Structure formats: C-alpha cells, structure tokens
Amino acid sequence: MSNTWYEPQTTGSTAGVEAKVQIAQFYNRHRPIINAIGPLLLLMAMAAVFASINPRFLSWINLFNLMRQSSILLIVSTGITFVILMGALDLSVGAIVTLVAISSAVLIRDFDVGAAGIAVAAAGIGALCGLVNAALVLRLRLPSFVATLGTMTILGGVSTWISGGANVFFQSPNLTWIGSGSVIGRIPNSGVFALLIFVVASFVGARSHFGRALFAIGGGGLTARLSGIDVLRTKAAAFVVSGMLCGVAGLLLVARTSTGTSRMGDDLLLQAIAAVVMGGTALSGGSGGVHRTLTGVLVIAVLQNGLNIAGVHTYLQIMVTGLIVVLSVTITLDRSRLASIK
Amino acid sequence: MRRLSTYLFATAAFLGVAGGASAEDVLSEVSTLENEYFNNWSQGAEQAAKSLSLNYRILSGKGDAAKQIEIYEAQFGAGVRITFGENLVAANIKPIVEMAKKVGAVHVAVWESLPGFHPLDAGGDNYAFATFFSPDDVENSYRIAKLLFDKIGGKGNVAHITGFPGVDADISRTAGFDKALAEYPNIKLVARQPGKWNQVDSRKVMEDLLVAHSKIDAIFGQNDSIALGAMQAVEDAGVHIPIVGLDGNRETLKLVKEGRILATMGFTPQWQAGFALVRAYDVAKGFKPSPCERMMYTGATLITAQNVDKYQAFLAGEKLPFDWKKMSRVLHPSDWDAQNYVWPIDVKTYWGARTPAGYKFPKAYQDAVDSGCVDQLKAEYNGHYKQRIPE
C-alpha cells in the first residue's frame, strides 16, 4: 500500500492552505470582536472620508442633524427588530408609518385633537395595525411575509383614502416642538426620544422574559412552546410592539413635517430591514439583538448625511448606498450561527 | 359632526363610482393621485365634466409607465372616447395616441411632451392627439428666480434644491433658474442637490446643506413640497431667509401669506384640467384646431404676499369660479372665453436640443409658423381672455 495520494495535495500548496486555515482560525476565535468592531470601523472610515471632504461633517450641528435624521428610522428599525428576532418579517412598517402620519394629521386638522390625545391615537392606530398582522399570521396562519405584504398594500390604500390623496397640512405648535424642538441644550427632542425608546427596547430585548421568549421562538419555536412559553401571545406582542413603534415613528415624522403626505413613510421599510441586518441580526431569527440595530441605523444615516454634505451627485449617491449595504452586511453578519443562508 | 358626515358621504360617493356608466365617458389619467396638485386637478375636471353632462372618471398609473398604458388600453376597450391627462412619461404619449387613433378617441396631453412627436405627426388630418398644453416652466421659474434674487438685493449665496434629475419639469425649471442666474453676476449658486420632489427628502438635504455651507442667503425649491421641507429645516436652525417654490399648493399659499415663503407659482390645476377636458370635448365634437393651436402654453400666476389673498379667495368656494361651458369652442363658437392666458408654443425652441436628430417638423406646422400664426393666435386668445384669474 504505497499509494499515498493524499500527500501531494498537502505538500503542493502548503503555504496557501496553511494561511487559509490560519485566517479561518483567527476569524473563528475573534468572531464576536470582528462582528462588533467591524461596523464601528466602517462607520469611522466613512466619517473620516466625509470629514476630509468637508470638515464641518464633524461639527456639533451636524451631530444633532444626524440624531434628528436617524431618529425615525431608529424607532422603526427597533420595532421591526422584535419581529425579525422571532424569525418573521413585517413588510407593513412603512405603510403603518404613513397611515399613522396621515391619520394624525387629519385628526389634528379636522378634529382638533390635542397633543396628548394624538400621541395615544398614533400609538393606538399603530398597535391596531400590528394586531391585524398578528391575527393574519397567527389566526389565519399565513406566512408573515405574505400577510404583511397584503396589509402593506391595504394600508397604503387606506392612507390615500383618509387623506383623499391631498397633502394634509396642519399647524400644531406643541407637536412641532416635540418633533423639532429641544429640551436639553440643542439636542433635538426627536433624537432624545428615539434614543430613549431604543435603550428601553434594548433592555427589553436582552433581559426581559418577552425578549428571551422571542429569541427562543426564533431559534426553535417548538422548544419554546414545550418550555411553557406562550408562543402565540409572544408573537402577537412582537407584531403589536412593532406596529406601535411604527405609530410613534409616524407621529414623529408628521410632527417634523407638519404635513401628512401619501407614501411618506414607505422608504423606511427597506431601510429598516437593511439596518437590522447590518446591525447583525439574522433574518432567520434567534440571533442578534435589538441593541445591535443602532449600528445599522447609523451606517445608513451617516451615509446619506455625508453624501449630501460632500455634495456627491445623486446617481453616484444611489449607487454607493447599495454597495455600502452589501459591504456592511458582509462585515457584521455572524454567519457561523446560520446553518444556511437564504 | 358635520365633518364626520362629509367623510362618510365621500366614502359612499367613491364607492358609488363603481356603478354603471351610461352618459358619455371622459377619462383623466394622471401619474399619481397622492398629492394635492392632482386633487385640485380632479376637482376642476369633475365640475367641468358635470357642466358638459359628461361622465367623469379619474385613474392613476401610480408612477408606473406600464400601468398607465394598461389603464388606457382598458378604458379605450371599455368605450371611453374622450381622454386627457398628465403623462408621467413623455414617451407614453406615442402608444396612447396610437391606441386612440385605432378606436377613434381623442387625447389631450398636459405637462409632458415627447420631442419629435408633434400632434400633427399622428397624421395630417387626424385629431386623436388633439392638443398639448403646458405652463411655460422655463419662463415661470425664470420669473420667480428673478424675484428671489431681487429680494436679496442681487447678491449672495443661493441653494437650489431640485426635484429628481432627468424629469422634464426638473430640466426646464433648472433651465429657467440658470437663465435668471446668468443675469445676476453677484449671485452665487453654492449647492444644487435633489430633494426628490418631496418634503421629507428635501428637509434632510437642506439640513445637510446648512451644515456644509456656512452662509446661505436664499433657497430656490423646485416645487412647493421642496420649498416647505427646506423652510422647516431653515426655521429649525433658527434662520429666516427667503424661499420660493412652484405649484401654488394650498398650504404654501398660507405660508406665503405668513411671509415664511416668499413666493410660489400658481398653476391653477383646476383650470388646467377643466380647460384640457373642454378642449378634448370640443375636438371630439368636431372642432378642428389649427396646426399652430396643437401645442400651447397656458398661463401661471406668480403669487406673492401682495396677491395671495385674492388668489386664495378666488378658489375658495365649493364651486369653482369658472364658466366651463364658456370655454367650449363648440358651444360658444364666437364668444368663447379661455379664462386664462393661452398662447402657442414655439416648438422649435421649446424642444431645443432634445429634438431628435434629423427630425422634420410637419409641413402644415412649418407653413403655419412661416405665415406668422404664433402672433396671430396670441392675439386671438388674448382677445378671448375675459374672465380673469386675479394677479
């Protein structure tokens, strides 16, 4: 048995193979660090590039700008993270934001609802939409992708119907102040508000029974149920929370614009999904975390803001955005936990 | 309570639209119904149709070129013969007119024209492509830009927030702005970024521009939504600088009144739609516009703090102050009244560089231009502009 056909394979390109193995080992050993620091490095690199083009990128004013601009996306992304964590998807977030924005505007303009009332109404409408999603997914047992695709379409129609297609313009100093004013120094309220929601949600996601239940459902639904977790209620709660946060985001959006416009929130859907995945939460559920979403949101916000400040041509802006999405997911996603990537 | 009942009534009415169609149908197709401009548009068209005893319907391709074609296919198939509308995509005019020709329908296009496709190109004696109407965007934005530049004393930094690159309205409004800019050597254009026609994006862009540029003295918004977004960004930053927009939306009028926006350009979409409808009706009933009358500019109103009250009051009522029947050349062959400025387009300069290479204007049109039809018609339509939009 002098047949040693395996040997040449290893001797031929030892160096290359060894190097590969070493890289793989290095990656495996330091994966958590790479996944956590990678996006930060990307952010810093982006900031460095933009600052070198226009130093004012790093000014305080712009930092507040960034807070303002990312606040709504942050709230929506936080909401959808709960749904994604349990392995479902909510395609209706953008439509809910639009619906809430428009109906809040109508309520203020035509029915003179006060600021407190409008806040309750906005969160309520959002939660109601989430409840409808939950009912479709859990009672009628439609896959969430399809169910929310349907509600997305329907809610879009309802928004247009409510507004009659027109811009719903209103004046409400209180609301404008909530959206655009500032309590603490010049830090914008909307940013503070979004961060507050984010921090609470992160804590809930990481430490509450609800958050743990979501992880368990995303990682293995049957196990969760057999461990005594009320799967249906948890899932429903996730959809409702997502809807409610979209409602809050919708109110904040309309508070900033003072005008309810059709489709005003629709762009948020894909941005939010991208932000969540860029943050490192897997779409298959069970892995990641609410707290990670902030990174993704910042990448998107910094990119848009920086490209504008740098005065980059629109076409190029669009093209670069797409590439950055892919690049940042490449860095952040912890693929080792995923058996297969779909 | 009254408001609630209005909503309920509106719902019932909308549901009722689904019912049968017996009177002569007229279709308006627009790129989207989700903005105020086309709501006002629809209001005008509806009242015009009613006064002509037509059965009015409006549909929207929702920003989708293919859907627009499908709508015309379906509606021509359903027997509609009078159509007018705003085409999201200029190039769609050709297939729409082809379809109209086949079924013997009439189409009036507003806003977007397809360079190289004059209505006469559809056939010398064919009125399927009845007319093209459009406000003179270059001139309008030139006028309002000049107003803005004058306001800041002819010198300073100006930011220009455009719509979306490539769209005709964007190109011609930018052209008008540039034309004015050329006349003011001390005005510096510091930034030109797209606000994508909407408030949310333009606000973001403006916030970023305020960071990027230390001093901005005035802002030119390519439309009202953009101007509004920019205004909010600027006011948030605690600055107050002159801003202009175009469209004449209701909320913009309020802001003009409050002095937060310097000026806007009122296109009066109610009139635009009604006039297009009446002209389509006329042609369907046998009126034959002359070669020069096939592509015309329609007037727009520059609205500033001085005239905003009058303009607002003019359009305030439930019933619009237009005599639609009087617009008709068929119903009133001699005493017709256009009720706005209308004048023929000098197509050669209008299309300019966009004219396809090797394109020859239809002979009938060329002959008419050579015989001075432009001035002739201008005088004629001026003579028929009696009931006035306040200026």
Next chain:
Amino acid sequence: MLEASVVGRRDSELWRRAITIVVFTIAIISFGVAAPSFFTIANIRAIELSSSVLLIASIGATFVILMGSIDLSIGAVASFCGMLVARLAPDLGLWSVPIACLVGLVFGAINGLVYVYLRIPSILVTLGTATTISGAVLFISDGRSLSVSHAAVIDMAQGALAIMVPNAVLVSAGIYGVAVLVGDRTRFGRMTLAIGSDEQVAALIGVKVNTIKIQAFALSGLLAGVAGVLLAARLGSATVTMGSYMTLDTITAVVVGGTAITGGLGNVRLTIIGVLFITILSDGMNILALPPYLQTIIQGTVILLAVLLNTNRASAEDVK
C-alpha cells in the same frame, strides 16, 4: 403487514386548487357581467400583453423563491435592460436586444456570486444591487425617458403573427414552456427544489448547491432583462423606474400561484395562475374605473385571500 403509512395530503391539495380555479372563474365572469367591454378583443389583447411581461419576470423569480431565496433586484434589472435597449437600439438595432439580455444575466450572476461567496442573505444582496443598479439606470439615461425608435424592436412586443396573439405573448409562452420543462424535467429544476427543501441534505446528496444558486440568480437576472426589454418594446419607450413595479408583483404572483415563500414547495407551472390573477384583477378594476385607493385595498385583500386558499398552512408555531 407491510403498509405504507401515507398522510392524506393530496386530496386537500387538489381541493384547494379546485377552489382557487373556481374563485378565479367567478372573478372573471363577474368582471364580464359588470363591464361588458371586459371580453372585447382589445381588452383581452391588453391582458395578454401585460401578463406576458410579468410572466417572464415571475418565472425567474419562481426558481429563486423555490430555493428559499428572494430576488429584489428584478425591477431594477428590468429597468436597466429596457433602458439599455432604448439607448443602443438606434446604433445597434436588433443586436441591442441580446446585449441587454446578457447584461441582465451578468447582473443576476453578480447577485448569485455575492450571495454565495460572501454568504449574505439574498434579500440584502439583491436590495443592495437593486439600489446600485437603479443608480446605474440614471447614469446611462441621465434620468430621462427614452423612446425606443427601432421598429423591429418595437415589433418584438407589439407586432403580431396571428391576429389575437401579439409577439410578446409568443415569446412569453415559449419561455414559459421551456421553464416548465426545466422545472419538471431537468437536473436544475430538481436541485432548486432540493435546496429550498433542505440545503444541507441537498449538499450531502451531491447537489452543487453554490453552482445551482448562482445559476438560479443568473436565470432570474436574464429573465428580468428579457422582461425589461419586452416592456420597453411594448411601451415604445424606456423610463428610469419602469420595471420597479415588477419586484413586488413577481413575488406576489409566485406566492399567489401557490409556491411557498419559504422555498422547497411549489412549481414554475403554478406561477402563471398568479400572474393572470394579478393582471386580470387590475385590468378588471381599471375597466370598472374604481378609485385608485380602492383598487389598492382590494388588491391587498385579494392577495391575502388567494394565499389563504392556495397554500398549505402549517401550524401557527411554524409560521414565520
């Protein structure tokens, strides 16, 4: 003694199919009653034309969805390829068509390569490429819409060999036929299903998972390109966003047809049901001139109903 324990699943599946077809027929008939012009030749031709474009794009999407992946770049690729044809047709004539389709193929292959080798979820890969490609469309068109000025190209969609059958329909019917054959009777078809059902198992059996994935995305890109070219030919013009409606409509068509969004279950053959469903519904509502927002609401409801009828729904715990 030796009896196969078979789960009685087939019959209920047949039932669902039957119900779908009955509902479908009722819908068509009621449109015909409500609007007599629904059954005119002109209208049928219109339905044929619009469904053929969507069908071609949906076929590509079906293979991708069967694998459990998703392709959000279909609309952008279609827009790009349509624009490319409009751009190149004056110089290259009919040659612009294969070139544009090939570009679609390249885009699809890029999707597949990035998806497979960088191991990024396809929804994100294609979202990224869709954004980039839509930027590229603006680049080559400078944002304007272009007319397709070449008669032969236009004839590809609008011309007709037979009176009732526009060329576009022939093209899509041909592609559909081949796709059904590919789906049912070739290695590739089986493999996509195997991957969607269980990727690890597929790999174990010797399925070249990566190759098949890249192929499926390339195919999706190619067909999106063909659809875009055909759309440009049908409209006689190309616009920056003309294909964007396809992204969602293809997914809807595939899902309404009965293919599971999670992959591993379904068939290319079914997709035509979804395509016709969408097209006929929107055509019928246009003829009835329903207000646009009502159309949207009805459309959403019908999607939900169709999927409700058409899919085999697992228990609520498993629904994702």
Next chain:
Amino acid sequence: MSGVPTPIYTMRNGSKRFNGICVVEGIDLDVFPNEIVGIAGENGAGKSTTLKMIAGIHTPNAGSMRLFGKSFTPTSYTEAVEAGISMVFQEQALIPSLAVYENIFLSLEANFANRIGIVDRRAMIAVSERHLKDLGLDYIDPCRRTGDYAFHDRQMIEIAKAFVLAEHCHIDHPIILLDEPTAAIGERQIKILFESIRRYRRRASFVLITHRLVEYVELCDRIYVFKDGRNVGEFAGEQISEQSLHRAMVGRARDDEYFMEKRQLKLEGAPIAVSVKGLSGHNVQNVSFELRKGEILGIGGLVGCGKEAVAKAVVGFEPFPPNGTIEVGGEALPLRGRGKAAMLRGMGFVPKERKTEGIVPYMSVQANMSLASLPLVSRLSGFISRSRERLLAEKYINRLRVRCKGPAQLCQFLSGGNQQKVVIAKWLARKVQVMVLDNPTRGVDVGAKQEIYGVLRDLAEEGVAVLLVTDDLPELIGMSNRILVMREGEIQFLCNAPADNKPTEQELVQHMV
C-alpha cells in the same frame, strides 16, 4: 474464490483533522464481500467521520483507500456513489416535496438526460419501480411524494436508492453505509430492517453504526471498535458480545449496575401524582393508568402504538386526545390551555426530537436551562437577572456533569448527550413534580446514558413521578417500577418490575406484536 478472500474495500491509516484537531487517526478498515461490518464506539469516537470519509463527504488528510482493487479517491459523495458506495444517513437525505423516484435519482439525473438536458421521466420511474419490487417494497409508489411516507418507509427508500444507484452505475456488489438506521424507528421496523439487510447481503456489503450494542451482536459478522479516533479492537464471529464490545469501547465492563436497579424504590402506598382516565382519540384508545410519586413508569411498544401520543397528551402537547381526563395532584387539567396548566402543576417534558423540541441551538447553555423557569432567575418582575441565571446554570452544569466550556457556550456546539442533559436541567430548575420523558437516551452515548439514568433515579428518590416512554427495551426494563405495553393505541399489558424480579425482553415483546 477459494483461499483467503480479498477485501473489496480497504482503508489504511485513514486520518482526518478539522481545524487542526485530530478527529480520527490511523484507521485501518476492510470490507469483504457479502459482509456486515460494524463500527462501535462512544460518541465522538470517530465512527461517523470514518463513514463519511468512505463516502467521499470528508476528504482524509492522510491515508489511502482502495475499492475493488483500484485506488479510490472520492472528492464528493456523488463520486463515491458512482464507484459503488452509498450511504443511508442518520438525518435522512431525502427531499420531502419530491417524488420517490426523483429522490432516488437526485443528483444523478444526468444519466437519464438527453442531449439538451431533459430527463426521461418514464425510464426513471420504471427503474425505481423494479427495484422497489425486488426489495419487497412494492407498496411504495415511486410517483408519490416522499414526504407522504412515514420515517421508516423513507429509510427503506434510502436503502432501495443505494441498490438502484449501484445497479445504475454497473456495480454488482455495492457497499452500503448505514449511519444509525435504527435511531428513530421502533422495534417492529427495526426487525423488518434487519431482515431486509440480511436478505440484501447476498448482493451487497454493509457497514453499520448504531447506538445499541445488541444490534451489533445480532447483525454483524465483524466489528471494529473505535476509541478516541483510533482503532482499538476488532471482533469477529463468537467473540462478539455486548460485554466484550462495551469493555473495549469504554475500557470498563458493563456491570449490572448500569441501570442502578438497586436504587429503585419500593412504592407501596405512595401518593398518586398523575391519574389518566379513559384517554381516547388520535391513535389512543381508552388509556388509563396511575403514576405515583417516586415511581418510574415505563411505557413500551412498537412505533405507532400510541405511546408517544400518551406522553404528549399527558403534558398537553397539541393535538391531544379529546376524550378522557388527566388529573394532576387530584385535579383534572382543563382542555383549553392544557399545556400551560400542566406546566403550572409541575410537569416537565423531555421530548423525542431534541434539536427541534428540546433545545434552542442558537441560545447559550444558561439561557436554555432557564427557559422554563424565567421567573426564578428574575429580580425585577419580568426581567432576567444575569447573575442569578448564571448561578442556576452553573449549579446544574455541575450536578449533571454537562461537558461545556461554560454557561455562555451555545447549545449548538454540545454533543447529543450533553444537549439532553441541558433539556433535563431545564426542568430540574423548575423543581418539577412530574417528569415525562420520550426516548431520553436516543442518540446519546453510553457514558452519558448512564449519567442520565442516575439523574432519573435521583428524581425518583426526591419523590418526583417519572413517566418514561422508550423504544429501548433494556432501558424500559431496567429503569421502570412498572411497565405498560401498548399496542395499536391500547394498553395491552401491565406488569410490575421490581428490582429483583425484572421481566425479560421476550415477555414484553410478545405483547407488543
């Protein structure tokens, strides 16, 4: 043919490293014609890896293989199949949504394709049909969806596939690798499987891996014993016995204390913990029994006899039988929300499908352990305290001797036995009063098995009532105080099994069939 037979397959010095860690090293292995060869060893001994090297799924880092006298260097499973080796996988390698014949020829369609790649369906169906008939599987319709068949039928399909492929590749005498073929099927199916293998050996050689030593004894001609990735023994013919194998595998003899029968309690007059009355519906007919505190009640029976359904019914796993009552601590469980109610009354469930029903693979050991008892590790109501959770996890890691890097390690990376311990710990943390276990030692290696038995004894001594549903006869007999045997949904036989007077396997089996 006379004289010393030559092996049709040989492996010399086979070695495999993953990420630099040696999994198997210096493996020598022969397979002779018509032979059934076993590979025995504890979990992690390298059995599966060796099998996968033979099947071309793993490429050895060193060593050589010969097949049918020729050097054999497969780089993929497909290549191995074409050379005459095929494998029946532990987790089945069949695509449920494809037809049976499609699965049989999956990845080999090219052989039936014409020039443009269109497959000849009819030929494929015909070949499949003939082979299924030859193997006595004519009840399987090749055109039917594979997912429509039950697990054991699918296993037979996989074996049929091996023969079909061999013939198709012009191999007269294929080698079929069986990776734990009996792990998920019941006694009756195992019997049929073994009969089939004995029948098929005229035409093939088999290499077998199983967790049950008795199966090696019953079936194999020759057995290799692996330990820590090395070949430590080879037994043939009469040498093979459970004791000898066990000794070689773990380095210690299998004593009678395996099931710790001495610790079995005597339970006269112990209070009743669970009382099941007249349970009917869903494969179960009129099942009644009582479970006492400190008792281990075993339920045995063939696959499909309804014993799993009883286990699930008791813990309220939907869909449960609609008729009958289940009383826990003297009070009947409600029909609605039964699962929740059962849990609240102190019931725990160790399910059969560990990976999908027992653990959440992506969560850490500590998160898995606290999953059923979140309130216990909370400080603020509704919020988890990390330190408490960690303490809890450490306690049970020590108590159950879970081999892991620490409470934070992901469950995914634990071995089967340790995962099972985590599942058990999940319920121990809740201080359950009733523990229901469905095949708790399935796919668990010998050492861990014994540790699990120890835990069950501990539980019983603490007064916990244990319901043990198992396919493993020795386990059933060794562990139970009383044994229920079910057949076709009904209780067929009930006997006491005191420590000194256990029933024999024979006695029980006669009630099963």
